[in-house]
Amino acid sequence: MKAVVCEQGELTVTDMADPVPGKGQVLLNVTRTGICGSDLHGRHHADLVADVAEKAGYPHLMRMDQPIVMGHEFVGTVAAYGPGCHKRWKPGTRVVALPMVDSDTGPHLLGLSEKAPGAYAEKVVVQESMTMLVPDGLPDDEAALTEPMAVAWHAVRRAERGRGQAAVVIGCGPIGLAVIAMLKASGAKKIIASDLSSRRRELARELGAHVVVDPRETDPFDAYKPGRNETRSVTDLVGVALDTMGKLRMVPGPVPWWQAFRLAEKIGEVPAGPVVFECVGVPGMIDQIIGTAPLRSRVVVVGVCMEPDSFTPSMAGTKEIDLRFVFGYDPGEFRDTLHMIADRKVDVRPLITGAVGLDGVDAAFTALGDPEAHAKILIDPSSDRLRP
Structure with missing residues (x-):
């Protein structure tokens, strides 16, 4: 052969x-x-x-x-x-x-x-x-x-995006574009995509991104519009927390207000940021995202950076940023991806x-x-x- x-x-x-x-x-x-x-x-x-x-x-x-x-x-x-x-x-x-x-x-x-x-x-x-x-x-x-789309499907599943939670995709190379397609297939209603390439931005729109930006002109997190249960600053978070706790103090019955707060957190009444997919894989990108992403964002690192990198843990801690790293997929995700493509759930x-x-x-x-x-x-x- x-x-x-x-x-x-x-x-x-x-x-x-x-x-x-x-x-x-x-x-x-x-x-x-x-x-x-x-x-x-x-x-x-x-x-x-x-x-x-x-x-x-x-x-x-x-x-x-x-x-x-x-x-x-x-x-x-x-x-x-x-x-x-x-x-x-x-x-x-x-x-x-x-x-x-x-x-x-x-x-x-x-x-x-x-x-x-x-x-x-x-x-x-x-x-x-x-x-x-x-x-x-x-x-x-x-x-x-099937194989590269299974990688993207695994990343989307690992993100555990909540109902109505926005997704921000940084980098629209093949894997970023695949993530966008899988986010659309998963029912995401707010997908923001960012890339330097005009051709890739065009493909991002075609594959399902709702907002597409050139990061040289618009920060993707400026294009992101927080919903009613989302916030951008520490000051806003403190204000929302105080307001929420004040309301929960008025909850009648034997349930203490702090337990009601935990319930409110579970059902999405306490602010959370978007899910961010890092699909570039170059040194400095994780630190940049931590510095600019809204509070309580979940950052899913899909891009493969083979060089040593660094970020400021105190910034991630102050903003309560979640970091998740992903690799590959499991056999079930591979099989599901094949049938999602065949059934035209993802194009x-x-x-x-x-x-x-x-x-x-x-x-x-x-x-x-x-x-x-x-x-x-x-x-x-x-x-x-x-x-x-």
């Missing part, structure tokens, strides 16, 4: 032996593969990412001096089974799979490890237990986006801005460096197209 191999930052189309599925594994013919931002980053900074992964407990992440076949966002058709499989689907059946496989050396992240070649190739091996049938009528282009089509064959992957990596040109480029291994 043909595959794109990354080694020392160089992308080369290479002839390789067809992969052989092991116990409990399935061989797929790849029909589409998405190029992920982590692939772009890993091309030149794999060692830095691998060092962090090793400290976190996974020692097999790709390194610069290893020949790596990337690609963990994909759809394909069943070609063959390894031993010990249930053989749930006939050859030619379209499926997607979570990008992880089991082996004699333990579990590996597909497309992110030398021990688990990915889908920048004509064929890929996946774990049968992690594979799911693509619903009829769902095009390959859209099915291939991923605006995210797809280009397609290439294997020979065009290097050019696609370059093109994705221009935020005005592309959001998501897909690889079609059967195509001889050279440019996105």
Whole structure:
């Protein structure tokens, strides 16, 4: 088969032996593969990412001096089974799979490890237990986006956005745009999006953002309009608390007013800020958000910053800012995302801005460096197209 191999930052189309599925594994013919931002980053900074992964407990992440076949966002058709499989689907059946496989050396992240070649190739091996049938009528282009959209769905679920609570998305690259789409699918009625790129702001509107700003002209938190149960300043919070407690003192019956205050807090009568999704991943962004976000905001860090960073804890404490960091998704979220796309509860089509064959992957990596040109480029291994 043909595959794109990354080694020392160089992308080369290479002839390789067809992969052989092991116990409990399935061989797929790849029909589409998405190029992920982590692939772009890993091309030149794999060692830095691998060092962090090793400290976190996974020692097999790709390194610069290893020949790596990337690609963990994909759809394909069943070609063959390894031993010990249930053989749930006939050859030619379209499926997607979570990008992880089991082996004699333990579990590996597909497309992110030398021990688990990915889908920048004509064929890929996946774990049968992690594979799911693509619903009829769902095009390959859209099915291939199940994985990145599952990342966004996990972030939205982890945010635990309350009813009527606003969402502010900082950064409208592919993952920020995916978060916007999933927020819309979850029923969010107030989505504020911020990005420097005019093209990305346009896509943010198309995917469901209600207010879109250029941060050079408008602070996204100035565009955010607090509701009746939201507040922006410490002074306002003290005033609202005193007013609320004064009213609750008048509550008749045996319930003490401080218990009534806790009840009011639970049902949203005590002020809370918006949910903020940090989707940029550069040093200083978390500190900037803490400094400008309204009181009691919940900040969900989706962007991956690989460099050391800092913020002022006393500012976060004074404003009672919640910080949550997210990574990946679980199998249930992956399955739910696939069916949300198939049922048109979320529309991923605006995210797809280009397609290439294997020979065009290097050019696609370059093109994705221009935020005005592309959001998501897909690889079609059967195509001889050279440019996105």
